[in-house]
Amino acid sequence: MPVYIRKHPLEIPLPSEKDWIKEDEEENFFLQDPDQTLDQLPQPFRMINKMVNLVFDEALEIIEQREALREAQKLKVRPMQYMPTGDFKVAGRANCLAASGKNIFVGLSTGLAAFSAADCRRVCAWEAAKFEICAIHASDLGNENHVLIALDEMGFAHLFYFCKDSLFLVKVLNEVEDISKRSTCEEVELSHGGSYAGVLLQGSTEAWLEIYRLPKDSWERETENASGAAAAAAPAVQERMFSQASEMKSLELQREGSAEMETRMSTSKLGARLSLPMLLLKVRPPKPLSGSIFKSPLDALMKIDDGSVLGLGHNHMIKDCQLEQQDAIFHSTFKTYLERGSESDSKEVTPRHTMFHFIFPGRILRMGPEIKSQPEVPAGISVHWSGSHNLCLYLLTRPLKEKGDTELKPDAVWPCAALITCSAVSSCSSYLALACEDSTITVWNNCLGSPLGVTALPEGCLIRSIHFLPSPAAPKDQGLCPSGDPSHPKVQLLALCVDGSLHLVAASWTGQSNTVLLAGRPQDPGQTINTVTPLLTFNGTLLVFSRDGTVSLIDTVTLQTICHLVTPPSYTVASPWQPVFALDTENQRLLLQGQEQQRADAVSQAKDNQSSIFLFDFNSHPLRDVFPKKLESPPESLQHLPWDKRCDIFLRNRVTVKALLQRSSPSSHKVLAKTTECN
DSSP states (O other): OOOOOOSSOOOOOOOOGGGOOOHHHHTTOOOSOGGGGSOOOOTTHHHHHHHHHHHHHHHHHHHHHHHHHHHHHHHSOOOEEEOOSEEEEEEBOEEEEEEETTEEEEEETTEEEEEETTTOOEEEEEEOTTOOEEEEEEEEEETTEEEEEEEETTSOEEEEEEETTEEEEEEETTOOSSGGGOOEEEEEEEOTTSSEEEEEEEOSSOEEEEEEEOOHHHHHHHHHHHHHHHHHHHHHHHHHHHSOTTSOHHHHHHHHHHHHHHHHHHHHGGGGGSOOOEEEEEEOOOOOOOOOOOSSHHHHHHHOOOSSSOOOSOSOOOOHHHHHHHHHHHHHHSTTTSOTTHHHHTSOOOOOOEEEEEEOSSTTSOOOTTOOOOTTSOOEEEEEETTOSEEEEEESSOOGGGTTOSSOOOSEEEEOSSOEEEEEEOTTSOEEEEEETTSEEEEEETTTTEEEEEEEOOTTOOEEEEEEOOOSOSOGGGOOOTTOSTTSOEEEEEEEETTSOEEEEEEETTSOEEEEEEEOOOSSGGGOEEEEEEOSSSTTEEEEEETTSOEEEEETTTTEEEEEEOOOTTEEESSTTSOOEEEETTTTEEEEEEEEGGGSSOGGGTTTSEEEEEEEETTSHHHHTTSOOOOOOOOOOGGGSOHHHHHHHHHHHHHHHHHHHHHSOGGGHHHHHHHHHHO
16 A cells, blocks of 8 residues: 655644734733634635635625615605405416407406306306417407407417307317427417408528418308307207107107207307418518629629618628638737637528518508508518518518519518517507617608618617507507607607616607606616507506516606505416516506415416416506596597698708707707608
8 A cells, every 4th residue: 555655744834913912912811712712714615614604794784685675665755556356267377468458358267258248157168188378369359359369388379269259269270280390489460450461480491471361251251140040059959869759768858959069060160161371471480691693793683673662681792702802801900809719600690580560551552553541451561580781571462463473572671780689569550669689769750761861779778578658649449659749750669788777768750869868777676667568548547567566667768666556365367487478559558467375386286276367457546546647638630631631740840950950059950850851
């Protein structure tokens, strides 16, 4: 066995000079701490002791900070807390909510259920044991008819038609016979009025967007004819079943039940006979830029359209070697400013997510005289893919000669200076907002086809979502528009950042814009804002959901919290990081799912329990008193005015701008001149 033998004799190290005791203090020296009689710890225990003491010191500092924050919260004036005005129970786990007209639709772990908004009575349901609905969108078609599109956990998109008290499955949009060719649905969307439906599909190697035209008029006629035929056939079925009076009483009861079942089946099979939606567009992500594939300039010119709009830049004559040479020159010139990880970021990644919106007719889309459009029906869609600088616009009313094209080209392309992270369209479809990766927000006027303003948030604010603040500028049936005065538009929108900060952005017709910080990055992680949505009922009011389950109403004018909406003491907000809620704009109510506290940790038993949906009625006396009083409604939106009145507004606005140009300073002439040219 090897034995370690010290080469040099053991020596006692001399103490350092700072530890020596002075001669005048040697007589009066004594130990005040008995622990100092022990020798110092050897290494590595001395280092471990320092680390443990450091951990304790930092923990005490954190405790002191939290205690100071808790004491400061106690001194603040707490907003009023309001309990729900009603509630109703749902069998199973509620995953999503949607309010449309006089009905409430709930996506459950076992299917889909419809409830009456007046008395919260269950009207009908579509139940399937293997389908758990995760997202749902509904649109009111009038005459108590609704169209719904639901997404389940398996990635199937279900299209439903609700007619009075019946719910029919029209089609599973991405259902295929060959399971190897199956695609997964990632996102679903319905247009205002239920004329179109959009589905984002994800395959094994690529993603694409499908737009369907919904035959809602045909559905209404087919349901009326089928309901009349079913009502006429029901007495004949019952008479045939009751004609056999010689059977036993139990058998008669059984046949009576089968007669009712046959009558119901005659109505439930109606969904298979409804007209199917028509696939209108199939939009694929743009291909990455590469070298030219054309042999001559004539071949490239043959692929170019009339040149009236910008394209994606694929039809060019630049070779691969030229692109590589330009890239090498760029990197050699600006290598000191480029990050080391830029090489990995420069690799092209196939886009797999997109954000799209339905757009109504306006100057933002170039429509020829051969294309007929209706003001209440969307005329196109705006699409931007992840990792792309371009916003692509597609017309929904294409000429017949363009429907057979194998490769769908955008009708307009808007290039941006930075990557587009998110976008939003106002409820009246008059304004479009784009948020880029460099924390800039651009608001476009769809009626004029010109930018209304560009705003830059503080550096480092990565925008997660944007929302328009509505104002009662248009009639109730046409949606609320944030424009205010049509001749002098001014819009406000919210920008929620990744760090939890919330900004209010205002853009006006003069080109000037400003930002206001509504909520900064919280010190307490529980106060981080997860979701924010504007309230259409009250002007300038926000509904804010925090990570700790707090539901707040904030006034954007006074920048103060109006009140807190709380659940009963024995309940909490279910999944506060992703709350299940819906705004009933017709009845001016908030629907919010709650969960019992003693069952909050028992996730496995959630399917067997009932879900509680709480109602907060904004028309109730205690809630209505805390809201700011409504301002006088401005004129109607510019989009919904006749052409003669719209021309009068343009001429009046032009005269006003010219007068301002004569009085204003030369620095502001440029901004006002642009507005004059647009009008």
